[in-house]
Amino acid sequence: MSPSQAVARAPSDEGYSADPWARHGWVLAAVWLVFLVFPAIAVVEETSDRPLLRAVTLGALVAFAGLYVWGFMRGQRALRCGWGRVDLLIVFGGFLAAAGIMLALIPLIGPGAVGLAPFLASVAAFSFPDRWPLPSVIAVVAMAAVILAQTDALRDVWPLLFLPLLIGGFGLLLRRITLSDERHQVVQRSLAVTAERDRVARDVHDVLGHSLTVVSLKADLAERLIDIDPERAKGELADIRSLTRQSLAEIRATVSGLRVARLADERESAATALRDAGIEAVLPQDGDIVDPAHRITIAWVLRESVTNVIRHSGAQRVEVAWGPSWLEVTDDGRGLRGRKEGSGLTGLRERVGQAGGRIEVEDGIAGGAGPGTRVRVDLP
Known part of the structure; x- marks a missing residue:
């Protein structure tokens, strides 16, 4: 009827x-x-x-x-x-x-x-x-x-x-x-709301985690330079101001769902952050070999991996390599040593899983601090 x-x-x-x-x-x-x-x-x-x-x-x-x-x-x-x-x-x-x-x-x-x-x-x-x-x-x-x-x-x-x-x-x-x-x-x-909340939380974590780490490094450097090299200290403070403005814009874009990560930008940001942290970095130059369909995901993984190296590893050297559908970040830091993965790696697993890929975390370059860490992501 x-x-x-x-x-x-x-x-x-x-x-x-x-x-x-x-x-x-x-x-x-x-x-x-x-x-x-x-x-x-x-x-x-x-x-x-x-x-x-x-x-x-x-x-x-x-x-x-x-x-x-x-x-x-x-x-x-x-x-x-x-x-x-x-x-x-x-x-x-x-x-x-x-x-x-x-x-x-x-x-x-x-x-x-x-x-x-x-x-x-x-x-x-x-x-x-x-x-x-x-x-x-x-x-x-x-x-x-x-x-x-x-x-x-x-x-x-x-x-x-x-x-x-x-x-x-x-x-x-x-x-x-x-x-x-x-x-x-x-x-x-309800699941869509939860997924969106998780996305915002993950993106905010990635943006703020990386940006605040770099800001902290530059602030420490500016404090040490202010008496011996005022001009360079002013340059570091200017970088901090620029970085905070960029982070604010990224947070707004994240909340609106419009933010995407660009691989070339993340490579330059990673090089700067590692240099300011006093970590020797080996980074690939040619981002064009990465499949365009995977560049956003690989850029996010690069950002979070470098942030984790700076904040937690105590490493002296980092090697980054990538290919059409994979990324590998290896350091000579203290490694996980049986510790539980933090929210950063958990967020990476979720992001890579959503892209249909898989992530492996194992020992990296053995050094004075420990066995190091190797993070490898493979995408379909």
Whole structure:
């Protein structure tokens, strides 16, 4: 009796009015009223010599049609926007009134009145509040069965019982499927929000972790140089000012989802940061050999790996190498030595995993500080 959209929900009246099904769904609900022509024909045949009764009975069928469409659509609106007392009164009151019309027609047209039961089952299945559809459909089917059991022509008319059963069962199944789909969509939206929150947290960590590390290094250097080389100290302070402005812009871009990392820029930034930290660096020159589809991910990995080297490794030398779909950062620092990975490496694993790649962390260049660390990323 209704498409799957019949049980969709919207959070407000505004969403209701914007939904095409909410505004024009009455057409799809009303199209089934064509089947009322059969009880109408039965009424005309049984009242051929009683024009007043014919007019009253046909008027009752028109009233039944109006109650069906009104109750159906009012229930749909309430399912979208929330149930109020008026909604309950219209839907349940209209349903009971329509059922009364069907029962009143039994003495006149006999078992043919059961042809109205599918409409009642449709309203119950599609437009009743939660927990009411199933018992209401069962009640409609039971009522139709009792009506048919009272007729002498049960053997000929018993197939009429399948109509309310079929339509009611289909409506209940469709409603359950759509409810499951709604719950799935809610979960998907929740996961999307969580993923976006994780993205912002990861990007902010990468941006601030790298920028604050470099700022701290340059501030220490400026403090040492301020008495012996004021001009160079001023240069370091100017770099700090430029870096903080750049970081602020990157944070804003990160929050808006517009920020991307460029491999060439990250290489230069890594070279500067390692030099300021007093770490010997070997960096590749040709970024064009990296697959353009992987450059953003490799740039992020380079930034975070260099930040980790400066902040945690105590290394004296770092070697960076890359290829079309891989990056390797090796240092001679103290290594992990069984320690738990920090948020930086965890963020790297998430970012690389989202790109379909894998990351390996193992011992690097053995040195005085320890076994070193080697971080290798392979992308598909």
